[in-house]
Amino acid sequence: MTLSEFITSLPGDVDFDQPLECIPYAMFLGLRLRRVSGCLVTVMRFSEDLIGSPMPPAIHGGTIGALLETAAVIQTASAMAAAHLPKTIDLSIDYLRPGQPGKDCHAQAHITRMGNRFANVQVEAWQDDRSAPIALARMNLQVAGR
Amino acid sequence: MKFRPELFLTRSPHNAALGLLLDHMGPDKVTLELPYQEKLVGDPETGVISGGAVSSIMDTACGLAVYAKLDEFRAISTLDLRIDYLRPATPRQSILVTAECYRLTRHVAFVRAIAFHRDQPEQVAHASAVFSVSALTMVEMAAKRDKNTK
Numbered sequence: 001m002t003l004s005e006f007i008t009s010l011p012g013d014v015d016f017d018q019p020l021e022c023i024p025y026a027m028f029l030g031l032r033l034r035r036v037s038g039c040l041v042t043v044m045r046f047s048e049d050l051i052g053s054p055m056p057p058a059i060h061g062g063t064i065g066a067l068l069e070t071a072a073v074i075q076t077a078s079a080m081a082a083a084h085l086p087k088t089i090d091l092s093i094d095y096l097r098p099g100q101p102g103k104d105c106h107a108q109a110h111i112t113r114m115g116n117r118f119a120n121v122q123v124e125a126w127q128d129d130r131s132a133p134i135a136l137a138r139m140n141l142q143v144a145g146r
Numbered sequence: 147m148k149f150r151p152e153l154f155l156t157r158s159p160h161n162a163a164l165g166l167l168l169d170h171m172g173p174d175k176v177t178l179e180l181p182y183q184e185k186l187v188g189d190p191e192t193g194v195i196s197g198g199a200v201s202s203i204m205d206t207a208c209g210l211a212v213y214a215k216l217d218e219f220r221a222i223s224t225l226d227l228r229i230d231y232l233r234p235a236t237p238r239q240s241i242l243v244t245a246e247c248y249r250l251t252r253h254v255a256f257v258r259a260i261a262f263h264r265d266q267p268e269q270v271a272h273a274s275a276v277f278s279v280s281a282l283t284m285v286e287m288a289a290k291r292d293k294n295t296k
Binding site: 002003022023024025026027028029048049050051052054055056057060061062063065066067069070085087088089090091092093094095098 | 206
């Protein structure tokens with residue numbers, strides 16, 4: 001199943017929690033997609049392999065970037081009815097707090113503007129305190145035109 | 147403690163899991179290679195390495211460039227990272243990133259990086275990053291954090 005097919009197959013009106021088996025890299029990172037109270041949330045389950053700096057221990061910033069990007073692509077694809085996947089043009093990440101080992105990371109994306117050719121998306125990542133995000137991202141994705 | 151790049155790649159669990167290799171090292175510039183592996187693929191239909199994996203190698207290469215310039219294991223932390231994706235990566239090819247720390251102040255390091263394929267002139271991505279630089283070494287920073295959480 002492709003990511004496109006996966007997104008169109010998601011149940012429309014119930015909460016769910018599924019691994020992103022269609023993307024090998026997402027499985028490598030331990031990403032899951034959940035719908036919680038109607039909102040899509042991408043979760044990166046903690047594993048020791050996600051640690052970047054061993055001292056002091058912190059989750060690798062690149063994995064947090066990948067989590068943010070995946071959340072944005074899925075949110076945008078879902079809004080496009082996943083006719084095809086959007087393409088990331090640029091990505092800007094602000095790292096606010098270190099990702100603490102032993103805790104899952106969560107990301108939720110919000111489409112600030114869906115145009116005919118481009119979508120602008122903002123994403124937040126947090127661990128156990130939604131009001132203290134660990135990272136924010138802003139992305140432009142191309143949604144049409146080959 | 148003087149900076150040894152191989153430690154940064156082997157002792158970091160995620161860098162080791164990615165299989166990152168040191169290609170070249172200079173006084174303020176570093177080139178890393180991310181070997182092609184099936185587990186890094188974003189879209190199995192194309193066999194192209196995921197953009198997320200590119201952001202990981204960009205972040206690591208930029209941090210290494212700061213360490214190269216500092217020449218010691220001070221505690222550093224990414225403040226922000228911007229990536230422009232110029233073209234899709236070529237399927238089944240490894241990705242190289244060259245990162246250069248072009249300005250280092252007492253508190254901040256500025257880095258630029260490019261991602262490309264070996265022997266191909268077209269660039270895959272550009273990045274710029276800003277890092278905070280601590281006066282503490284990584285060991286001192288870890289001890290300070292442990293003390294604060296007790």
